[in-house]
Amino acid sequence: MQMASRQSAHRSRARSSVPTPDPLFGHGDLAASLVVIFPLLLAYQVAVLFGAPVNGADLVTRALYVLCGRSAAAYLLVHASLAIVFLLWMRRIGRQGALRIDVFAPLVLESAIYGLCLGTVISLLMHHALGMSLAQTLAHDTMVTSLGAGVHEELLFRCCGIALLTTIGLMLGLPRRPATAIAMVATALLFALAHHVGAYGEPMLLRAVVYRTLAGLAFAMIYWYRSLGHAVYAHVIYDLALAWM
Numbered sequence: 087m088q089m090a091s092r093q094s095a096h097r098s099r100a101r102s103s104v105p106t107p108d109p110l111f112g113h114g115d116l117a118a119s120l121v122v123i124f125p126l127l128l129a130y131q132v133a134v135l136f137g138a139p140v141n142g143a144d145l146v147t148r149a150l151y152v153l154c155g156r157s158a159a160a161y162l163l164v165h166a167s168l169a170i171v172f173l174l175w176m177r178r179i180g181r182q183g184a185l186r187i188d189v190f191a192p193l194v195l196e197s198a199i200y201g202l203c204l205g206t207v208i209s210l211l212m213h214h215a216l217g218m219s220l221a222q223t224l225a226h227d228t229m230v231t232s233l234g235a236g237v238h239e240e241l242l243f244r245c246c247g248i249a250l251l252t253t254i255g256l257m258l259g260l261p262r263r264p265a266t267a268i269a270m271v272a273t274a275l276l277f278a279l280a281h282h283v284g285a286y287g288e289p290m291l292l293r294a295v296v297y298r299t300l301a302g303l304a305f306a307m308i309y310w311y312r313s314l315g316h317a318v319y320a321h322v323i324y325d326l327a328l329a330w331m
Contacts, residue, residue, distance in 0.1 A: 107310075109262055110249040114313020118184040121176050122193060122315040123237055126322065130233040131165055146238075184315075197316050200308055201323030208300045218293045232329060236322030239277065243302065244309040244317055247273035270310065274302030 107113040134147060135158055154160035176182050183189060212218045248269045255265025278298035282290045301324070309317035 112310035119314035121184040133230040197319035200320035232325035243277040270306040277302035
């Protein structure tokens with residue numbers, strides 16, 4: 087009887103140690119994710135200053151450059167200041183461990199598996215289940231643009247988009263899970279359509295929209311069930327793989 091009681095207490099402690107997913111931001115540690123993606127963001131923000139194209143979802147960089155009076159020195163000074171603030175913030179919240187090699191390397195390795203397999207899995211699904219062929223209809227990004235896409239698109243569509251649409255669904259009286267599922271699908275479709283609007287948008291082809299919608303759903307699930315950091319690095323590696331094809 088005593089043994090059974092101890093086992094029951096052990097199971098209760100084990101259940102209580104499992105992190106409860108945030109209703110708006112999923113299972114991952116959002117603060118730790120922001121720590122691991124900041125180096126990518128900083129590398130992209132500096133690289134665009136030297137002639138690299140700005141990612142389409144990146145409205146912040148363009149606005150910031152204009153606010154700096156289109157001065158490269160002022161722009162770099164702002165980012166140097168942001169880097170210092172980031173280091174202080176990271177220390178304050180105690181998430182510097184997210185950049186330890188034994189934590190960071192497994193995250194990148196897992197994300198690489200997602201990113202390298204994603205294109206093949208979606209292409210096979212489209213071909214065998216939907217009877218659609220991609221036939222190289224997607225534009226290929228540069229290395230720098232891939233960094234920007236991974237960070238800015240995941241922050242915009244997954245982190246902010248899913249949280250916003252889930253909140254709207256909850257306000258409309260939907261249960262949390264259906265609200266989250268609808269938000270994932272809606273942001274995946276918006277993510278796909280965003281590549282076909284504006285002066286630099288691609289031609290509106292059904293197979294390209296379907297492909298990117300499926301990719302958006304995959305990134306949404308990685309984001310929700312793993313973390314924002316996993317989704318960002320998977321997206322970057324996925325785009326780099328497409329660029330080198």
